[in-house]
Amino acid sequence: MGRVEAPCALIVMGVSGSGKSTVAEALGERLGWRFEDGDSFHPASNVEKMRAGHPLTDEDRWPWLNAIADEIARVCNEGGHIIIACSALKHTxxxxxxxxxxxxxxxxxxxxxxxxxxxxxxxxxxxxxxxLLTSQFDTLEPPEAGEHVITVSIDETVEAIVDGVIRQLKPSGAKRRDLET
Structure with a gap:
């Protein structure tokens, strides 16, 4: 694996209920980066489908994932930083x-x-x-090292999780001023 660039974006991922929004928002506050909840990028049809208790299909997810990717590209290309909470359950x-x-x-x-x-x-x-939790775990393909992932256990306090993420980010070559705590 080659050198990993300093991150301009963090995607906090996991199944529903793992604490994505809470941890991502706390990371954003600590780093001074903008936080966005990936759920806000869902089209209304996806939200209604989930409210009705139906899992989303891949076809439902593509427009949502592309909207998030567009926002990441926009922010990063402008030299900004963003943290997005997004399930991102599959490698694809x-x-x-x-x-x-x-x-x-x-x-x-x-x-x-x-x-x-x-x-x-x-x-x-x-x-x-x-x-729908069972369908989330059935869909989950845990990330692999080649995906530039930081894995943290959720059975700690939010502050301890954020501390652990920042500790793991610092060796990645990120600019020190971007990761000061």
């Missing part, structure tokens, strides 16, 4: 999001199905019903 989805860029890193929030199911049972006001 992550390929769409990267579009061959070396300056985008994935942060994989790894947790057990039992822990995440417990969290989903207590979550209010989200369109992803807990019953």
């Amino acid at each position: 989805y992550r390929d769409v999001l990267l579009r061959g860029r070396d300056d985008v890193r994935f942060v994989f929030l790894k947790g057990t199905k039992e822990l995440i199911a417990e969290r989903l049972a207590h979550r209010k006001g989200h369109f992803m019903p807990p019953g």
